[in-house]
Amino acid sequence: MGRNRVEPPLVAIAFILALSIFYLPILLQNFFLWEDALVAWYPLRSLLATSIRSGKFILWNPYVFSGLPFVGDVQNTAFYPFSVILLLFIRNGKLSYLAFELIVFLHNLIAGLFTYLYLRDLKLKKISAFLGGLSFILGGFLAIRVIQLPVHNSFSWLPFIVFFLHRALISKNLRYTILAAFGLALSFLAGHPQFTLYIIYFIGFYAVFFALKERKLYPVVSAIIIILLGVGLASLQLLPSFVYHKYTLREKLTYDAATIHSVHPLRIITLLIPKFFGSTTGYGTDTVPVWFPREYATFWETCLYVGILPLLFAFCRPSRGKKLYYFFVFIALFALFGTFGKYTPIYKLMYYILPGFNKFRCPGRLSSIFTFAVSVLGAIGFDELFIKRKNNRFLRKLLIFLAIYFIFGLVIYSGGLRKFVPGSREYSNIINQFTISLVFIILIVLLCYLNYKIRKNIIPYIAVFLVFIELYIFGHNFPKGNINPYEFFAETPLVKYLQSEYKTEKFRINARIGPYMILRRNSGVIYGLELIEGYTPLGLYSYTKFRQHVPREKQLDLLNVKYRVKIDTIRGRLYLGKNDDYLPRTFLAYNYTVADDDSALKLLASKDFDYRNIIIINKSPRIKSKPKPINPDRVRIIKYSPNEVKLKVDTPDSAIVVLLDIYFPHWQAFIDGKSTEIYKIDYLFRGVITPPGHHIITWKYISKPLNIGILLSVIALGICILIFVKPKILERIFLLGKIQE
Numbered sequence: 001m002g003r004n005r006v007e008p009p010l011v012a013i014a015f016i017l018a019l020s021i022f023y024l025p026i027l028l029q030n031f032f033l034w035e036d037a038l039v040a041w042y043p044l045r046s047l048l049a050t051s052i053r054s055g056k057f058i059l060w061n062p063y064v065f066s067g068l069p070f071v072g073d074v075q076n077t078a079f080y081p082f083s084v085i086l087l088l089f090i091r092n093g094k095l096s097y098l099a100f101e102l103i104v105f106l107h108n109l110i111a112g113l114f115t116y117l118y119l120r121d122l123k124l125k126k127i128s129a130f131l132g133g134l135s136f137i138l139g140g141f142l143a144i145r146v147i148q149l150p151v152h153n154s155f156s157w158l159p160f161i162v163f164f165l166h167r168a169l170i171s172k173n174l175r176y177t178i179l180a181a182f183g184l185a186l187s188f189l190a191g192h193p194q195f196t197l198y199i200i201y202f203i204g205f206y207a208v209f210f211a212l213k214e215r216k217l218y219p220v221v222s223a224i225i226i227i228l229l230g231v232g233l234a235s236l237q238l239l240p241s242f243v244y245h246k247y248t249l250r251e252k253l254t255y256d257a258a259t260i261h262s263v264h265p266l267r268i269i270t271l272l273i274p275k276f277f278g279s280t281t282g283y284g285t286d287t288v289p290v291w292f293p294r295e296y297a298t299f300w301e302t303c304l305y306v307g308i309l310p311l312l313f314a315f316c317r318p319s320r321g322k323k324l325y326y327f328f329v330f331i332a333l334f335a336l337f338g339t340f341g342k343y344t345p346i347y348k349l350m351y352y353i354l355p356g357f358n359k360f361r362c363p364g365r366l367s368s369i370f371t372f373a374v375s376v377l378g379a380i381g382f383d384e385l386f387i388k389r390k391n392n393r394f395l396r397k398l399l400i401f402l403a404i405y406f407i408f409g410l411v412i413y414s415g416g417l418r419k420f421v422p423g424s425r426e427y428s429n430i431i432n433q434f435t436i437s438l439v440f441i442i443l444i445v446l447l448c449y450l451n452y453k454i455r456k457n458i459i460p461y462i463a464v465f466l467v468f469i470e471l472y473i474f475g476h477n478f479p480k481g482n483i484n485p486y487e488f489f490a491e492t493p494l495v496k497y498l499q500s501e502y503k504t505e506k507f508r509i510n511a512r513i514g515p516y517m518i519l520r521r522n523s524g525v526i527y528g529l530e531l532i533e534g535y536t537p538l539g540l541y542s543y544t545k546f547r548q549h550v551p552r553e554k555q556l557d558l559l560n561v562k563y564r565v566k567i568d569t570i571r572g573r574l575y576l577g578k579n580d581d582y583l584p585r586t587f588l589a590y591n592y593t594v595a596d597d598d599s600a601l602k603l604l605a606s607k608d609f610d611y612r613n614i615i616i617i618n619k620s621p622r623i624k625s626k627p628k629p630i631n632p633d634r635v636r637i638i639k640y641s642p643n644e645v646k647l648k649v650d651t652p653d654s655a656i657v658v659l660l661d662i663y664f665p666h667w668q669a670f671i672d673g674k675s676t677e678i679y680k681i682d683y684l685f686r687g688v689i690t691p692p693g694h695h696i697i698t699w700k701y702i703s704k705p706l707n708i709g710i711l712l713s714v715i716a717l718g719i720c721i722l723i724f725v726k727p728k729i730l731e732r733i734f735l736l737g738k739i740q741e
Helices: 007-022 036-053 081-089 097-121 126-138 140-147 149-155 158-171 174-189 193-214 218-233 235-245 265-271 308-313 322-339 345-353 363-387 393-413 424-454 458-475 493-504 523-527 541-549 552-558 597-605 704-725 727-734
Strands: 508-510 561-568 573-578 586-589 592-594 615-617 635-641 644-651 655-662 667-671 674-676 679-681 685-690 693-701
Touching: 007 097, 007 126, 007 458, 036 081, 036 097, 036 140, 036 149, 036 523, 081 097, 097 126, 097 140, 097 149, 097 158, 097 363, 126 140, 126 308, 126 363, 126 458, 140 149, 140 363, 140 458, 149 174, 149 193, 158 174, 158 193, 158 218, 158 363, 174 193, 174 218, 174 235, 174 704, 193 218, 193 322, 193 363, 218 235, 218 704, 235 704, 308 363, 308 424, 308 458, 322 345, 322 363, 363 393, 363 424, 363 458, 393 424, 424 458, 493 523, 541 597, 552 561, 586 635, 586 644, 597 615, 615 655, 615 679, 644 655, 655 679, 655 693, 667 685, 685 693, 704 727
Parallel strands: 508 561, 592 615
Antiparallel strands: 561 573, 586 655, 635 644, 644 693, 655 685, 667 674, 667 693, 679 685
């Protein structure tokens, strides 16, 4: 397995060059990553980086959806090294958007380089291995998912894991097993467990394949060690996320919701013509909008494309290593049929039988595994045909395929599919896209013929360059958004006014009504302002239910909304107006009624309930209810930070101190330093009982799952270090295969 030490750096330079050309407009800041990258992940990465830079690690995010756990949401990547390192790129209190984008490109480099190294370990030549890495990072999945950081970053670690897993199985060296476990932990920490789940299944299949091939048990033991240690290392994130998930909307996921963005079987044609049904870019479209099926995000959620040459060469069976070849064929087909989701019974079996599949949406995301498998198969086939110059009969198959494809082209050119297409613009796009694919197929066949006839070493390099051109044409426009993030999140006079107000009084802002927004989604994270809206796929179920059942005017009052978006119908404009009836953030309450969650929502929905003077408490407190109005004057906030709130109370009678912050079990309350019970107030908020007199009430966000997770991660890290330094400690367990010899 030895390799010239100069080789990996040179290959890395080649990948950097390819990525630089592909993403040049982004690197020059002429265009910017868009969609989720802009409105979701940049603000949250900025919040993480700026909080750490200021010496405070944020646990609770008060700036979106009126407050929700920050660490518990795995997609916030609170412990991911490549997110934490962004603290080095804070300028004037803001995260550099270019640095944020470069982290994404770094993952492409890691994915490409380790795909290359893995293929080299399979004895493929340099150019063949480079082709595999190139088609994986610039093919449909990673190139299109570049705008969705948790997805992109989590799956980027697959080649790293596979490389060290393969070496562990071949060499029976525990150190490689530990490195694979670190890769799995990084995939977890990168923020999208759905793709880490796919990686775990890949590890399992790969280990079983090796166990059957070698007729020994050690590959399965190795996989178990990788998974257990990977989970252990990532426990500081996984445990809080597991607990938080129970309180989110995703806990209620049904089969119908899970199968959104299933790949319609007709979309199989996009394997050769990726924009047959239209496409999407950050500044509009480079063909026509996606028209089948007509769902937002269809283009990236159902993209199967990995390049024509890798796809065609995936059918070229090698003369050696056929078992591994057929393993990847199985993986590719397993993933491909899985992407069809609701259109076949296969995904239903996955959903109900395979652990974890019922927790995630979008079967089309199995295209991730499909594209990696096809990239490997394409590199194997390319090496067989272009480098070893074997299986020359495959050229005849290519010629037959070209003839059939040309006949299909005659049907398209003659208008034979016109009745199935919405309009003339869409049909013109089909003709154009088919022509592009036809040209590339002809060039591929021509290169195969020339390689067979004249046997020049430069021809394989021309073929790889052709693949790059093809992938460039396909994907280089997609990530180019024309919204400048610094202008998008600029501090306008309105923002500055709200910030100055927020310094003297804590309040929330309603910035959206229907599809209309006066402040950007998640912009409160950037501005340090608390919004009742936001953008995250893991919102609290209780908050959503509150917003659905409680009348809007009561919502705004109870949520401490001081400013609300309004519509001037005469002038046809949006503006931010004062909500004169909003309740103060904290107050003393004396008059209460006891009700469970369902009854509390019904009371709040009732027109007759006096929510301004009577609170609803989830269980009977230790004081009697008194017909007195709420009193905000005898309690004031003396400290307000994401993780801790301090109140100063002065009351002549026992009272319920209400804080209109979201109730969540990890909050703990202390009166004069002594722990006290927290009650749920008005279904969504929190309060404590205070005795008469002067008191300091402190609310702290203390996550026991986080503390336990940190302990488990430290233990797992210690085990990894011990095994890495003294690998013979577990050698007998790892080499169980010897027992069978």
